[in-house]
Amino acid sequence: xxxxxxxxxxxxxxxxxxxxxxxxxxxxxxxxxxxxxxxxxxxxxxxxxxxxxxxxxxxxxxxxxxxxxxxxxxxxxxxxxxxxxxxxxxxxxxxxxxxxxxxxxxxxxxxxxxxxxxxxxxxxxxxxxxxxxxxxxxxxxxxxxxxxxxxxxxxxxxxxxxxxxxxxxxxxxxxxxxxxxxxxxxxxxxxxxxxxxxxxxxxxxxxxxxxxxxxxxxxxxxxxxxxxxxxxxxxxxxxxxxxxxxxxxxxxxxxxxxxxxxxxxxxxxxxxxxxxxxxxxxxxxxxxxxxxxxxxxxxxxxxxxxxxxxxxxxxxxxxxxxxxxxxxxxxxxxxxxxxxxxxxxxxxxxxxxxx
Amino acid sequence: xxxxxxxxxxxxxxxxxxxxxxxxxxxxxxxxxxxxxxxxxxxxxxxxxxxxxxxxxxxxxxxxxxxxxxxxxxxxxxxxxxxxxxxxxxxxxxxxxxxxxxxxxxxxxxxxxxxxxxxxxxxxxxxxxxxxxxxxxxxxxxxxxxxxxxxxxxxxxxxxxxxxxxxxxxxxxxxxxxxxxxxxxxxxxxxxxxxxxxxxxxxxxxxxxxxxxxxxxxxxxxxxxxxxxxxxxxxxxxxxxxxxxxxxxxxxxxxxxxxxxxxxxxxxxxxxxxxxxxxxxxxxxxxxxxxxxxxxxxxxxxxxxxxxxxxxxxxxxxxxxxxxxxxxxxxxxxxxxxxxxxxxxxxxxxxxxxxxxxxxxxx
Numbered sequence: 001x002x003x004x005x006x007x008x009x010x011x012x013x014x015x016x017x018x019x020x021x022x023x024x025x026x027x028x029x030x031x032x033x034x035x036x037x038x039x040x041x042x043x044x045x046x047x048x049x050x051x052x053x054x055x056x057x058x059x060x061x062x063x064x065x066x067x068x069x070x071x072x073x074x075x076x077x078x079x080x081x082x083x084x085x086x087x088x089x090x091x092x093x094x095x096x097x098x099x100x101x102x103x104x105x106x107x108x109x110x111x112x113x114x115x116x117x118x119x120x121x122x123x124x125x126x127x128x129x130x131x132x133x134x135x136x137x138x139x140x141x142x143x144x145x146x147x148x149x150x151x152x153x154x155x156x157x158x159x160x161x162x163x164x165x166x167x168x169x170x171x172x173x174x175x176x177x178x179x180x181x182x183x184x185x186x187x188x189x190x191x192x193x194x195x196x197x198x199x200x201x202x203x204x205x206x207x208x209x210x211x212x213x214x215x216x217x218x219x220x221x222x223x224x225x226x227x228x229x230x231x232x233x234x235x236x237x238x239x240x241x242x243x244x245x246x247x248x249x250x251x252x253x254x255x256x257x258x259x260x261x262x263x264x265x266x267x268x269x270x271x272x273x274x275x276x277x278x279x280x281x282x283x284x285x286x287x288x289x290x291x292x293x294x295x296x297x298x299x300x301x302x303x304x305x306x307x308x309x310x311x312x313x314x315x316x317x318x319x320x321x322x323x324x325x326x327x328x329x330x331x332x333x334x335x336x337x338x339x340x341x342x343x344x345x346x347x348x349x350x351x352x353x354x355x
Numbered sequence: 356x357x358x359x360x361x362x363x364x365x366x367x368x369x370x371x372x373x374x375x376x377x378x379x380x381x382x383x384x385x386x387x388x389x390x391x392x393x394x395x396x397x398x399x400x401x402x403x404x405x406x407x408x409x410x411x412x413x414x415x416x417x418x419x420x421x422x423x424x425x426x427x428x429x430x431x432x433x434x435x436x437x438x439x440x441x442x443x444x445x446x447x448x449x450x451x452x453x454x455x456x457x458x459x460x461x462x463x464x465x466x467x468x469x470x471x472x473x474x475x476x477x478x479x480x481x482x483x484x485x486x487x488x489x490x491x492x493x494x495x496x497x498x499x500x501x502x503x504x505x506x507x508x509x510x511x512x513x514x515x516x517x518x519x520x521x522x523x524x525x526x527x528x529x530x531x532x533x534x535x536x537x538x539x540x541x542x543x544x545x546x547x548x549x550x551x552x553x554x555x556x557x558x559x560x561x562x563x564x565x566x567x568x569x570x571x572x573x574x575x576x577x578x579x580x581x582x583x584x585x586x587x588x589x590x591x592x593x594x595x596x597x598x599x600x601x602x603x604x605x606x607x608x609x610x611x612x613x614x615x616x617x618x619x620x621x622x623x624x625x626x627x628x629x630x631x632x633x634x635x636x637x638x639x640x641x642x643x644x645x646x647x648x649x650x651x652x653x654x655x656x657x658x659x660x661x662x663x664x665x666x667x668x669x670x671x672x673x674x675x676x677x678x679x680x681x682x683x684x685x686x687x688x689x690x691x692x693x694x695x696x697x698x699x700x701x702x703x704x705x706x707x708x709x710x711x712x713x714x715x716x717x718x
Contacts, residue, residue, distance in 0.1 A: 054627065054628060054630075055627050056624070056627050056628065164566070165565065165566055166566045166567065167566070167567045168566070168567040168568065169564060169566050169567055169568075169569050169570070169574070170566075171569070171570065171574075172567075172569075172570055173570070197566075197567075199562070199565075199566075199567060200561065200565065201565040202530060202561075202565045202581070202582075202584075202585035203526065203561055203562065203563050203564055203565060203578075203581050203582045203585060204525075204526065204527050204528070204529060204530050204531070204559070204561060204582055204585045204586065204589075205527075205528060205529045205530060205559060205561055206529075206530075207530050207585070207588070207589055207592075208530075208532070208533070208589070208592070208593060209592050209593075209628075209631050209632055210628060210631055211588075211592055211624055211625060211628045211631055211632060212530070212585075212588045212589055212592050214624050214628065215588055215617070215620050215621045215624040215625075216565070216581075216584060216585055216588050217565075218584075218616070218617070218620060219564070219565055219578075219581035219584050219585070220564070220565040220566050222578065222581065223564035223565060223566045223569065223574070223578055223581065224566060226569070226573075226574050226577050226578060227566075227569050227570070227574055230569070230570065230571050230573055230574050231570060248616070248620055250616040250619055250620070251613065251616040251617070251620075253612075253657070253662070254612035254613045254615070254616060254655060254666065255613065257612055257655035257656055257657045257658075257662075258577055258580065258610055258612065258613065258653075258655050259577050260656070260658075261653065261655065261656045262573055262576055262577045262653075263573070265416060265685065265686060266416055266572065266573040266576065267573075268416075269413075269414070269416075269571050269572060269573050270571055270573060278658075291620075291623070293616060293619050293620035293623065294619060295615070295619050295669060296619075300665075300668075300669055303662075303665045303669070304616075307657070307662055307665070309658070323627075324623065324627065325623060325626055325627045326623065327623075328619065328623070
């Protein structure tokens with residue numbers, strides 16, 4: 001979203017703090033895991049689900065000339081995000097290193113814990129404008145809860161991060177303690193693009209191309225949203241908030257039309273859900289703006305914004321260093337009223353994260 | 356969801372005089388199937404059964420996910436009695452032509468057995484449905500995970516114009532753009548038959564979502580459009596329409612409103628990621644609007660009717676929408692009540708009749 005320098009404080013709700021390599025975690029890992037890494041050559045869970053050379057993984061100007069990974073140093077974020085238009089007052093960091101792909105629960109917990117320590121020491125302590133998301137071993141709910149408890153009292157952490165891809169949908173009963181822990185501490189839960197749980201990202205197996213996986217990821221966001229609402233997570237935790245990050249938002253209205261209709265026909269199956277799913281979404285769910293996946297025609301863009309049915313759903317995000325080539329959104333935002341833009345860039349994130 | 360009236364209603368204002376229903380489910384009962392199975396497979400069936408074919412994953416809305424009024428008074432499951440189907444559907448509205456999509460499970464484990472079931476079911480459709488009722492057409496069942504056997508079945512019926520498309524359930528073992536399915540597309544395109552991809556199935560045994568098994572039938576049903584989304588993306592990205600420029604795909608019971616956002620995202624992603632797949636000569640949405648048709652049920656219901664028109668204009672496929680009831684299932688869309696009244700007379704005529712007539716080359 002291109003903007004003039006705004007008069008209200010802007011909050012950038014999705015900025016990547018990229019772990020350059022597992023070595024960066026060595027100072028924060030227990031001795032046992034330092035030794036395991038030294039002796040086995042273990043390089044950590046995986047490289048990344050973002051293909052290295054694609055603009056979707058890093059726009060050209062975000063690639064450091066020294067060859068270091070984009071967005072892997074706080075100085076780069078200070079220069080390119082905090083120090084650049086729209087000059088956000090705060091940036092919410094999201095980090096990952098695919099801990100959900102590990103089958104050893106102790107390894108997953110140790111690496112998630114070290115990643116959070118790295119965020120505290122090398123990012124949050126360096127710049128007071130940064131906030132971070134708690135990385136958890138999402139495949140082991142009990143250990144995820146322990147990590148939430150360990151970080152929740154640090155005001156630098158403002159949400160719990162779950163990769164949108166999982167082996168079982170997050171509304172399933174076994175994840176309930178994770179939502180309970182987040183709710184107990186007043187932390188939103190953010191589902192972010194990506195994840196490496198091992199199962200295919202489509203209901204019909206593995207696709208051939210990254211293009212298919214990337215474009216199709218909205219389906220996984222939809223599964224999680226339907227699961228969390230149907231499972232009654234918001235009925236159990238009326239103050240809980242859910243953030244859908246880097247998953248687009250243009251798909252939401254049509255999905256809610258389908259979901260509301262099916263709720264009318266099938267609600268006997270989930271009697272705790274006492275109002276249409278779209279009402280839960282408006283109260284509990286927020287979505288980041290990058291990418292938007294909205295249409296290029298500004299009139300159609302405005303249709304989508306109005307179909308959302310609320311101007312409180314969207315959270316401004318640059319998604320630095322990713323480049324989505326979202327020309328549609330740049331044109332579309334320019335055509336919207338200033339009051340809507342102010343809500344998206346400032347009021348909605350401030351209320352959500354209490355900044 | 357709307358039950359059939361006891362007394363046929365006068366046509367709604369703006370309705371065409373006749374209509375074409377593109378998704379009717381005729382049930383082929385085990386005894387009907389047995390009448391058409393050769394002795395070798397009848398014996399196999401008796402000895403081994405439909406090995407490992409699952410029952411319901413969830414308690415569903417109603418028995419057999421069907422309208423509670425659709426059980427034939429003479430016995431048998433919903434959709435199994437032609438006379439009752441005439442009374443409740445074909446005669447209750449001015450249905451000129453109805454397309455049958457029989458949902459017999461083709462599990463694709465023991466391929467010869469599955470091929471035998473497809474062959475028998477198609478014979479049964481001819482003898483017990485198409486011969487006695489000239490208003491009906493049918494989709495051809497094939498053992499779709501085995502292209503060679505599937506192509507043989509397509510060729511066997513290529514001269515029978517009552518089979519109007521090749522049926523593949525949306526839950527397949529691989530995304531449908533994968534090359535293993537291409538011989539089916541070659542044969543279908545050669546015979547001028549669209550490929551109809553229908554809600555459901557369970558080939559391959561993948562969970563119904565890209566994030567594993569959901570807990571409730573409501574999630575399963577709501578999320579089924581993701582199988583269609585995966586096929587849409589796969590068929591286009593794999594270059595199927597570059598290879599088979601005459602191939603037509605019909606999404607049956609997948610809904611329609613989710614499609615514009617997928618096309619917006621897919622076009623943008625393709626521009627960003629073109630380097631990965633140089634086969635495509637134009638934007639993904641252009642392939643989609645040329646090669647895909649969509650049945651309407653279960654039609655999405657936005658809170659404001661004007662939003663339905665917005666969605667149709669975003670979709671921009673007025674000539675590719677096909678009305679369907681999904682009789683006898685619980686989420687049946689009534690020809691009178693399902694399509695919002697804001698749809699104009701001309702569009703209503705296209706959707707309720709003329710688009711299907713052109714696609715399937717009905718007289």
